[in-house]
Amino acid sequence: MSDFEINILGCGSALPTVKHYPTSQVVALREKMFMVDCGEGAQLQFRRQKLKFSRLNHIFISHLHGDHCFGLPGIISTLALLGRTGELVVHAHPDIEKIFGPILSYCSRDMPFQLRFNSLTPSVSEIIYEDRSMRVRTIPLRHRIPTCGFLFEEKPKSRHLIRDIVEFYKIPLKDRAQIRDGADYTTPEGKIIPNNILTREADKSYRYAYCSDTIYTEKIIPLIEGVDVLYHESTFANDNLLRAKETFHSTAIQAAEIARKANVGRLILGHYSARYLDNTIFLEEAISVFPNTILAQEGLVVPVSGK
C-alpha cells in the first residue's frame, strides 16, 4: 500500500449510467483524507471502499455543476448522524453557500460539528490548504462556469540521519531535528561537520494534479509540470472533438497531449460521457500519445508515491 494514493469513487459525467457514478475521489496521504468533488452517491462509494468518515476533514469542489457537488448534502448529513465533532471545511466557489445553505440548515439542524466554507477564486492559482506535510494549490481551468483543479503536493521531507555517523559524533537528540532539516553540526570542540556527511537524501515528495472539467488548455502545464500522477478529464473520444470544444471539455488525446507536454509520470483518464458504452476507446486513443495512461474506474486505487 502506498502512503499517498487516490481512490476513485466516481468517474462518470453528468448523465447517470449503469457503470459509473458522477465524479468524486478521495486523496489519502497517510492518515488524512481529502475528498475531491462530491457527485451524487459519493458517500455510498466512500463507505463501499471502506474508507473512514472520521478521517475526512476537507472537501474540495472544482465547480458547481451538479455531477461534481450533488453528493454534498448526503455526506454532510451522514457525518452529522455519525456524531462527528470538530470542523469540516468545504473549499469551493463562494456561490456554494447560496445553493447548499438552505438544504443544509434545514436537513442538518443540529450539526455536532462546524461546517466551514472556504471560498475559492478559481481564476487564480493559490494555496488553499496547508499542513505539516501537504499543500493544496488551485489550478485554474477553462470550463463553462468558474472551475479549478487541485494540485496536492507533499512538502519536502526531512533528510535521513546516518545513524553510525550521528553516534560517532555523539550528537545530542535536541540537535537532530535541525540536522534532518539540512543544518550542519558543530561539535563541542567547534569543528563543523557538514550536513551531507551526517544525512542521506530525503525521500522524494510526490505530487498529484486533478484537472476536471476543462477544455484543452496548455496554460495549466507550468502548474502541473512533472507531477507524479495527473487526473485529466476526457469526456469525449476523438469522434466528438467538436462537441468537446463546444461544451468546454477535453478528448482523451487532448488529455494525453497535456500529460506528454507536462512530462507527468502517469495519466488517469475519467469523466467519461454517458454516450460511450465501452471506455476502451479512451485508452486506445490516449496511449498513442502518452503510453503511461490508465482508465479511472469506480473502486480503483492509484498509488501516487512510489511504493
Added chain:
Amino acid sequence: MSDFEINILGCGSALPTVKHYPTSQVVALREKMFMVDCGEGAQLQFRRQKLKFSRLNHIFISHLHGDHCFGLPGIISTLALLGRTGELVVHAHPDIEKIFGPILSYCSRDMPFQLRFNSLTPSVSEIIYEDRSMRVRTIPLRHRIPTCGFLFEEKPKSRHLIRDIVEFYKIPLKDRAQIRDGADYTTPEGKIIPNNILTREADKSYRYAYCSDTIYTEKIIPLIEGVDVLYHESTFANDNLLRAKETFHSTAIQAAEIARKANVGRLILGHYSARYLDNTIFLEEAISVFPNTILAQEGLVVPVSGK
C-alpha cells in the same frame, strides 16, 4: 409482468451501507411511472433498473429528511439534460421549495420543462393526484417531522361486454361505453335489458399503500384497510423496540401488526437501519405475525395486480 407494480430503487435508511440505497421506489401502472421518495442515488438506480425517464411525471416525497429527498437535484438535472419537455410535478411538504429552490435554479438554469411543486398538508388525508385510471391519496403518518404516506388506488374499471349478447341485441357502438360503466340498455322497441345480462364483472381494481417513515400508529388502518400490497417501514427489529419509539420509527413486528390488523394482501418491509448487517431478522420476526411478508431489496419488482 404485472401492469401495476413496484420497483424498489432503495430501501435503506439514513446512514449509507454497502448493501442499501436510501429510500426510493417507482410505482408503475401500465405506461405511467410515479416515483415515491427520492433518496441519494435514486436516478442511478432508476437507470440501472432500465426504467424510462420519459415516463416519469410525478414524484411524491413523504417527508423532508435527506434520505428521502437528496436525490431530487440529480434526477431533475438529468431530466433537464435529456431535454425533457412538459411538466414534472413534485408533491411534497411546502418547505421543499425553500430548501431545493436555490440549488435547482442555480444548477438547472435553462430547464426545458416546467417543474411544479404541489404542496401537501401531511396531517390530513387528501387526494393529491388523479387521472383516468388512478388516484393518489395521502396517509398521515407520525414521524419527527411532518410526514405522509401515499395510497395508490386504481379507479373502478369498466365491466366487460358479453360479445354474444351485445351482438344479439345489435347494440350500437355509441351506447357501449355507458353499458361498460354499468348502464342498462333500452332496445328500439323500448325493452330494457339489464346490465348484468349484457356484461361481466369488471376486473378488480388494485391498491398499494406506502408508509414510511412512521412510529407504530393504528390510525392509518382505516386508510389502508384491505390494500393488495402494503410497504411499511421497519427500521428496527424487536431488539430496538425502545429506540424505534424514541426515533418515531417502527419495528418489523409492528409493521406486521399493522398489516394483520388492516388485513392487507402482502407486506413489504424496508427502511432498514444500518446497524443490521443481515436483514433476515426482520423477516423472521414479521412472519410470526403476518406470514405474507417479503423484504424489500434494491432491484426487486413487486406486482400489485394479480397477474
